[in-house]
Amino acid sequence: MKTENQKAWFFVLPVLILVAFNALVPIMTVVNYSVQETFGNNVFFWQGLDWFEQILRSDRFHAALGRQFLFTFLILIIEIPLGIIVALSMPRKGFWVPVCLVTMALPMLIPWNVVGSMWNIFTLPNIGLLGYFMNDVLGINYDMTQQPLSAWITIIVMDVWHWTSLVVLLSYAGLVSIPDAYYQAAKIDGASPWKVFRYIQLPKMKTVLTIAILLRFMDSFNIYTEPFVLTGGGPGNSTTLLSIDLVKIALGQFDLGPAAAMSLIYFAITLLVSWLFYTLMTKDDAK
Amino acid sequence: MAKITLSNLRHSYLPNPSGPADYALKEIDLDWRDGGAYALLGPSGCGKSTLLNIISGLLNPSEGRILFDDKDVTDLPPDQRNIAQVFQFPVIYDTMTVRQNLAFPLQNRGVNQSKIAERVAEIAAMLEVEEMLDTRAAHLSPDNKQKISMGRGLVRDDVNVVMFDEPLTVIDPHLKWKLRSKLKELHQRVKATMIYVTHDQTEALTFADQVVVMQEGEIVQIGTPVELFERPQHTFVGHFIGSPGMNILPATVENGAAMFHGNAVALEGNVTGSGGTTELGIRPEFIKLSDAGIPARVRKVSDVGRHAVVETIVGDIPVKAVVDSASVEQGEEVHLTFEPAQTRLYRDGWIATEVAQ
Amino acid sequence: MRKRSLIPILYIAFLLLPIYWLVAMSFKTTGEILSGFSLFPQTFTLQNYIVIFTDPTWYWGYINSILYVSLNTVISVTVALPAAYAFSRYRFLGDKQLFFWLLTNRMAPAAVFALPFFQLYSSVGLFDTHLAVALAHCLFNIPLAVWILEGFMGGVPKELDETAYVDGYSFPRFFVTIFLPTIKAGVGVAAFFCFMFSWVELLLAKTLTAVEAKPIAATMTKTASSAGYELGLLAAAGTLTIIPGAIVIYFVRNYIAKGFALGRV
Numbered sequence: 061m062k063t064e065n066q067k068a069w070f071f072v073l074p075v076l077i078l079v080a081f082n083a084l085v086p087i088m089t090v091v092n093y094s095v096q097e098t099f100g101n102n103v104f105f106w107q108g109l110d111w112f113e114q115i116l117r118s119d120r121f122h123a124a125l126g127r128q129f130l131f132t133f134l135i136l137i138i139e140i141p142l143g144i145i146v147a148l149s150m151p152r153k154g155f156w157v158p159v160c161l162v163t164m165a166l167p168m169l170i171p172w173n174v175v176g177s178m179w180n181i182f183t184l185p186n187i188g189l190l191g192y193f194m195n196d197v198l199g200i201n202y203d204m205t206q207q208p209l210s211a212w213i214t215i216i217v218m219d220v221w222h223w224t225s226l227v228v229l230l231s232y233a234g235l236v237s238i239p240d241a242y243y244q245a246a247k248i249d250g251a252s253p254w255k256v257f258r259y260i261q262l263p264k265m266k267t268v269l270t271i272a273i274l275l276r277f278m279d280s281f282n283i284y285t286e287p288f289v290l291t292g293g294g295p296g297n298s299t300t301l302l303s304i305d306l307v308k309i310a311l312g313q314f315d316l317g318p319a320a321a322m323s324l325i326y327f328a329i330t331l332l333v334s335w336l337f338y339t340l341m342t343k344d345d346a347k
Numbered sequence: 348m349a350k351i352t353l354s355n356l357r358h359s360y361l362p363n364p365s366g367p368a369d370y371a372l373k374e375i376d377l378d379w380r381d382g383g384a385y386a387l388l389g390p391s392g393c394g395k396s397t398l399l400n401i402i403s404g405l406l407n408p409s410e411g412r413i414l415f416d417d418k419d420v421t422d423l424p425p426d427q428r429n430i431a432q433v434f435q436f437p438v439i440y441d442t443m444t445v446r447q448n449l450a451f452p453l454q455n456r457g458v459n460q461s462k463i464a465e466r467v468a469e470i471a472a473m474l475e476v477e478e479m480l481d482t483r484a485a486h487l488s489p490d491n492k493q494k495i496s497m498g499r500g501l502v503r504d505d506v507n508v509v510m511f512d513e514p515l516t517v518i519d520p521h522l523k524w525k526l527r528s529k530l531k532e533l534h535q536r537v538k539a540t541m542i543y544v545t546h547d548q549t550e551a552l553t554f555a556d557q558v559v560v561m562q563e564g565e566i567v568q569i570g571t572p573v574e575l576f577e578r579p580q581h582t583f584v585g586h587f588i589g590s591p592g593m594n595i596l597p598a599t600v601e602n603g604a605a606m607f608h609g610n611a612v613a614l615e616g617n618v619t620g621s622g623g624t625t626e627l628g629i630r631p632e633f634i635k636l637s638d639a640g641i642p643a644r645v646r647k648v649s650d651v652g653r654h655a656v657v658e659t660i661v662g663d664i665p666v667k668a669v670v671d672s673a674s675v676e677q678g679e680e681v682h683l684t685f686e687p688a689q690t691r692l693y694r695d696g697w698i699a700t701e702v703a704q
Numbered sequence: 705m706r707k708r709s710l711i712p713i714l715y716i717a718f719l720l721l722p723i724y725w726l727v728a729m730s731f732k733t734t735g736e737i738l739s740g741f742s743l744f745p746q747t748f749t750l751q752n753y754i755v756i757f758t759d760p761t762w763y764w765g766y767i768n769s770i771l772y773v774s775l776n777t778v779i780s781v782t783v784a785l786p787a788a789y790a791f792s793r794y795r796f797l798g799d800k801q802l803f804f805w806l807l808t809n810r811m812a813p814a815a816v817f818a819l820p821f822f823q824l825y826s827s828v829g830l831f832d833t834h835l836a837v838a839l840a841h842c843l844f845n846i847p848l849a850v851w852i853l854e855g856f857m858g859g860v861p862k863e864l865d866e867t868a869y870v871d872g873y874s875f876p877r878f879f880v881t882i883f884l885p886t887i888k889a890g891v892g893v894a895a896f897f898c899f900m901f902s903w904v905e906l907l908l909a910k911t912l913t914a915v916e917a918k919p920i921a922a923t924m925t926k927t928a929s930s931a932g933y934e935l936g937l938l939a940a941a942g943t944l945t946i947i948p949g950a951i952v953i954y955f956v957r958n959y960i961a962k963g964f965a966l967g968r969v
Binding site: 064071072075078079083085089149158168172173178186189190278284289307 | 711712716718719720721723725726729737738740741743779783784786789790791792793795797799806809810811812817818819824839842846847850900903904905907921924938941942945946949950952953957
Binding site: 260 | 400403404405424425426430431432434435436438440441442443451452455456496499500
């Protein structure tokens with residue numbers, strides 16, 4: 061049991077100062093912008109909640125939010141099961157374990173804009189490996205700078221390539237923590253492989269899977285650099301996800317007020333959904 | 348319920364074993380009587396868990412056959428052998444209720460619902476866990492979890508053998524004896540063959556009718572608790588069983604008589620065989636402190652309740668004796684007498700005296 | 705068994721394919737890249753790498769990135785250690801709320817913070833320094849480090865601390881000579897994740913730098929747009945960004961495997 065000790069605050073203080081410096085000041089700046097209007101020259105006018113209303117009613121925001129949810133939904137529904145399947149079929153011990161872990165972690169260690177450039181080079185029609193294969197070998201017309209569907213498939217495959225390993229590593233961590241006796245008991249009890257998965261492996265992976273789903277949700281919902289480098293949000297607006305749109309407004313058009321209001325709405329949605337995920341997935345334990 | 352026969356069983360974890368040292372199990376031949384309560388006793392790494400896993404089918408032996416009621420099951424997987432196993436750490440299905448846990452092995456075998464309900468109720472009553480049938484198994488205490496994993500084994504009425512792999516390791520000391528007597532009671536009620544693996548002699552001796560003592564992949568002795576205590580076939584058994592264990596003293600044999608530290612020692616019977624390294628074995632319980640006999644000096648006296656353990660040295664060889672009351676003190680010069688009927692000679696570890704007539 | 709290992713093999717092949725393509729491209733001449741498809745470099749050239757290693761704007765990009773990433777890893781892990789200890793050992797006023805608030809900072813879209821960060825670090829005079837990027841990355845790395853370390857520390861029995869105090873250790877001495885070595889796998893895992901997330905992040909790093917501390921990734925984007933379509937050079941620069949990460953993961957590979965098994969991660 062933990063002991064009550066208010067002096068523990070001193071241990072937390074450095075963390076608190078550093079994170080607060082980075083989090084509070086910028087967020088206050090954002091809040092400040094979100095309720096004002098500027099015509100340049102550092103002259104600001106009180107605007108109230110007009111920006112928020114405007115954003116929440118704008119079709120552009122709805123479209124970007126819709127694309128964002130679709131993207132995140134597809135990411136989760138592909139990466140989580142795929143990650144679990146790969147983790148289940150990985151060796152549990154021996155020489156190949158570190159080899160697998162290291163190669164699988166590799167995509168996660170590549171700077172995000174390089175990931176974008178890399179997939180750009182990979183998918184170029186006629187000279188990229190994938191582009192050449194699709195167009196010149198399979199005869200499928202594939203060009204993500206022209207077709208929204210190709211662009212969508214490319215950013216999804218890219219994200220699966222980039223991040224499924226996180227789910228694999230976390231699920232694998234859950235799997236190796238299961239003692240052999242569980243598998244032996246299941247064998248003796250005559251359980252089928254599906255029942256072993258359903259009643260032994262899945263329950264033991266629950267904690268790590270919660271973390272995996274949460275991390276993947278947060279990061280895919282906030283994704284910016286990779287799709288921006290790869291498609292720039294195009295063709296047209298077809299892959300303009302929420303954060304790409306946000307940066308377009310903030311830096312492209314320099315509309316600070318709407319951009320700030322949108323940031324806060326964005327942040328609030330992320331927080332809300334994460335919290336929902338978290339409470340849903342940990343509900344059983346509380347009982 | 349079945350008789351279990353192990354024939355010429357050998358097992359090595361290496362793919363190409365070359366010498367005896369590569370074998371975790373060396374040449375096991377053994378019959379387990381139907382309905383018997385057996386204990387498999389030995390220190391860690393003696394091969395007892397390997398043997399258990401071979402019987403349950405979790406491991407395939409390198410050589411030899413396993414027969415259940417004279418039917419060869421060597422190549423059958425665990426679920427077709429109709430065995431039950433209780434592990435060191437309680438294995439329960441966390442997300443299920445206690446009832447679902449108990450029903451699980453039956454459901455997997457396609458038993459009909461009414462039969463399942465009947466068996467679960469029966470086993471729950473036997474284990475006294477009826478009132479927790481509908482709670483989630485994850486929330487139980489370790490001893491109850493262990494009871495449930497036992498129950499999963501007993502719920503099938505066709506089990507050939509129930510095996511326990513050090514089942515009391517994680518149980519609180521004050522609950523250990525309770526669970527142990529529950530086990531004993533269960534054995535009498537279900538009459539299944541039971542094999543209990545442990546390194547704890549108390550657990551083995553209280554549970555089993557027959558104790559199988561193992562060391563370094565070999566069976567050194569099979570016998571009732573009394574036999575193991577009184578006439579160990581091997582110095583290892585003598586040393587391992589009893590508290591304190593048997594005194595094993597270097598000795599020579601001259602003209603059929605044993606000599607220990609220059610003193611002639613009377614044995615239980617005639618010496619057999621010749622050559623090799625010879626040792627005397629005598630339990631501390633059968634050594635008396637007296638006025639005449641082998642001279643020794645008391646090094647330490649510890650009172651352990653009903654009796655006292657006197658540690659002495661003869662020359663530089665330690666000899667322990669158990670006496671009713673500690674009438675001697677540290678540093679005192681005493682004389683030891685060995686009870687002849689309980690004094691045995693061991694040659695290269697194995698017993699080398701004939702039974703007294 | 706054989707059939708089962710097919711899945712990881714296919715998965716790893718899928719992961720390596722784009723990486724292979726990047727590396728293959730980096731050894732091709734621009735002419736060859738644009739002239740059409742070739743699976744292997746036809747005229748093998750090191751020209752792209754020579755450009756990078758002789759041009760200071762290129763190689764300083766790498767040095768800058770490594771500097772601020774290392775700085776961030778050290779800062780994050782150092783301040784996260786006592787905080788994680790406090791969370792794992794003590795109850796105090798507002799501890800749960802604080803922990804959750806820390807985690808929420810991972811959820812803030814970096815895009816949201818880009819502009820305010822620029823203003824904040826400009827106003828305190830840290831703009832275009834390595835320290836600025838290192839501090840900014842603390843926003844998402846400290847919460848992560850606290851979270852990971854707390855998991856590992858929770859697995860160390862409290863008796864260890866108590867025994868040390870009974871033996872007359874002062875807290876700092878206990879922490880450094882006994883506690884740290886016990887959780888070194890956790891420190892390795894936390895440092896690895898901090899390194900990783902700081903190394904791969906670009907938006908903030910680009911926003912907070914101009915010349916002096918410009919990260920390699922920013923140099924790359926500039927090249928991609930200004931110098932025309934120099935794909936070979938871009939590929940070579942990209943290939944070189946994979947190497948530091950690969951080295952780090954090679955060193956911590958055992959910690960990762962062990963850390964995953966021990967910690968609650």
